[in-house]
Amino acid sequence: MSGLEARKALTAVQIVVLLVLAYAMVNIVNDARQPEGEGVITVTDTTGAVHTFDAPPERIVVSNTFGATAMKMLDADMSSVVGISGDFSDETLWPELVDLPWVQFSAHSEIDYEALLDVRPDVYVVFATNGMVDTAAIRDRLAPLGIDVVAFDFYKYDALREEFNQLALMLDKMDAYEDLMEEFDAIEDVMATALADLDEAGRPAVVMEHHASLTRDPVVLTGSSQWDDIIRIAGGQNVFSDLPGHTTHVDMEAILNENPDVMMFDGITFELGYDLNDPKNGCTEHFNLIQSRPGFDAMQAVENDHLLIFSGAFAGPMMVHGLPFIAEQFHPERFEEGAGEALLDGFYTDHFSVDRTGTFLCTMTGE
Numbered sequence: 001m002s003g004l005e006a007r008k009a010l011t012a013v014q015i016v017v018l019l020v021l022a023y024a025m026v027n028i029v030n031d032a033r034q035p036e037g038e039g040v041i042t043v044t045d046t047t048g049a050v051h052t053f054d055a056p057p058e059r060i061v062v063s064n065t066f067g068a069t070a071m072k073m074l075d076a077d078m079s080s081v082v083g084i085s086g087d088f089s090d091e092t093l094w095p096e097l098v099d100l101p102w103v104q105f106s107a108h109s110e111i112d113y114e115a116l117l118d119v120r121p122d123v124y125v126v127f128a129t130n131g132m133v134d135t136a137a138i139r140d141r142l143a144p145l146g147i148d149v150v151a152f153d154f155y156k157y158d159a160l161r162e163e164f165n166q167l168a169l170m171l172d173k174m175d176a177y178e179d180l181m182e183e184f185d186a187i188e189d190v191m192a193t194a195l196a197d198l199d200e201a202g203r204p205a206v207v208m209e210h211h212a213s214l215t216r217d218p219v220v221l222t223g224s225s226q227w228d229d230i231i232r233i234a235g236g237q238n239v240f241s242d243l244p245g246h247t248t249h250v251d252m253e254a255i256l257n258e259n260p261d262v263m264m265f266d267g268i269t270f271e272l273g274y275d276l277n278d279p280k281n282g283c284t285e286h287f288n289l290i291q292s293r294p295g296f297d298a299m300q301a302v303e304n305d306h307l308l309i310f311s312g313a314f315a316g317p318m319m320v321h322g323l324p325f326i327a328e329q330f331h332p333e334r335f336e337e338g339a340g341e342a343l344l345d346g347f348y349t350d351h352f353s354v355d356r357t358g359t360f361l362c363t364m365t366g367e
Contacts, residue, residue, distance in 0.1 A: 043170045045151045046128035046163060047135060056080075056172045057122040057148070063133075064107035066154040067125040068097065069317045070164060072351050073180055074173040083119040085109070092354055093274060108132040113141070123148045123170075129156075131246075154317040157229035184320045187343070188233075191323055194334045195235045204261035204330050206236040207301075210247050218255060219247050226315045227266065234327035235334075236262065256295050262330065263290065263301040265309045267362070273311035274348065275358045283309050283362035302364075309362040321347040329361070 041053040061083035062068045068088070071078065078096045083103045088094045103116040107127065116124070124142060127133045128151035139149040150170065152163045161181065168177035208227050210219040221227050223241035231238045239258045240250065255263075267273070270282040287307055296302055308329055314322040325340030348356040 041169060041172070043150065043166050045166060046153055046159060047151045049139070049149075049151065051123075051148045051150055051170070053122075053148075053170065056170060059120055059122045061103055061116060061119060061121040061124045062097075063104060063124070063126045065094075066127075066316045067152060067167075068094070069351075070152070070154050070167055071171070073176075073317060074164065074168050074171060075176045076171045076173055080171075082121060083116065090275060093352055111138065116142075116147075117145070121147055123150050126151050128153045155226045155315050155319070157226065157233070157319060160317070160319065187320050187323060191233060191327060194324075194327070195331070198235055198331075198334075200237070203235055203237040205239050205258060206231050206262045206264055206330075207239055207255055207258060207260040208264045208266070210266060218250050218252060220250050220255075221247055221266070226319075227264070230315065230319055230323065230326060231264070234323055235330045252293055252295070256299060259299055260301050261304070262306045262308065263299075265307075266312055266315065267309045268312040270309055270362065272309065272359050272362065273313045274356065276311075277359045278362060287362075287364050305364040307364045311358075311360040313360070318344075318347050325360070 041056065043051045043053070045051065058080055059082045060080050062071070062081055063085045065087050068078075068081070068084075071081075081097055082100065084097050084100045085104045085107050086102050086109075087106050088097045088100075091098050101115055101119055102112070103119065104111045108130070124138070124147050126135055126138060126149060128135060130153065135149065135151045139151075142149050152167060153159065154163055161184065164177055164180060168174050208221040208225070208231060210221060220240045220243070221238070222243040222245055223238065225246050228238050228241050232241075239260060240248075240254075243250075265286065267283075270278050270286070271280065272278055272283075286309065290307060291297055291302055301307055310326070314326060321343055322340075324335060324343055328335045328337075328340045344360065345356045348354050
């Protein structure tokens with residue numbers, strides 16, 4: 001072989017090598033995005049369990065509205081949902097789901113395994129760390145039947161983006177995920193700008209009580225609760241953030257000693273939120289209870305009419321969209337009046353195609 005022929009042969013080999021490398025790089029990029037129908041989809045849920053799929057699952061059971069709301073926010077094909085819990089009762093929010101078979105009465109109740117098997121799901125979406133849901137036991141029961149138990153919470157701020165990421169991977173909705181993250185970024189940029197020069201002294205001291213305080217001594221939410229990050233990012237300071245656990249009992253004297261600027265309560269038992277207006281007047285009952293506690297009438301939060309009951313929806317997938325509305329309750333002078341309400345309106349218009357209705361906040365003054 002002449003020198004020229006050898007060089008030509010070497011060049012040909014180099015070209016082949018480059019083409020192989022280029023092909024490999026394309027596959028690596030494609031695998032990272034994991035488009036539908038190409039390769040294996042790998043999803044790591046919030047419990048750390050790894051799930052693999054050849055394609056986005058076509059038959060999904062969703063046990064809770066948080067998971068279904070996240071699917072809506074990713075513009076997922078809701079026709080893939082074949083079973084639900086009894087939590088999907090609102091025909092306006094869930095027109096495509098409300099008539100589907102129930103596999104359990106609520107997200108926290110026992111599973112009707114016969115009903116679950118009847119709908120033949122590929123995937124069962126449950127809460128990951130909710131204390132009322134034994135995710136590990138459900139997985140042990142369903143794994144031998146070929147049903148993937150995929151666990152997400154969508155109620156913890158520090159895990160929210162990654163949960164959306166993993167759900168988007170599973171559903172082949174990465175473009176929608178990227179659009180949603182841009183939405184999140186824009187909202188959080190507004191928050192950061194409005195509160196940029198806020199020092200610790202300017203943060204109102206907040207006590208966040210659990211709804212269980214209706215029937216027993218105060219139960220407060222601590223630093224590991226889903227509300228702690230929300231309070232901090234909204235410009236407040238949870239005075240019990242250093243206590244252990246998700247919730248914990250405290251003496252009434254402990255709250256009086258803190259003399260908080262704001263007392264907040266999660267509205268799970270007050271029937272607040274979309275198309276809900278506290279029909280049993282639970283807000284007024286609760287405000288009366290708080291004010292009747294010995295010594296609470298002289299507390300700053302009571303004297304300044306700064307007792308707030310928020311819809312539980314604020315501690316779910318829409319928590320980022322709700323941040324400005326909550327921050328307005330702490331720092332009304334830093335936000336354009338009505339901006340938070342408008343963002344909530346946009347959330348329901350954009351992701352549910354409905355006009356927002358209902359009560360999302362109860363105050364002592366009723367405003």
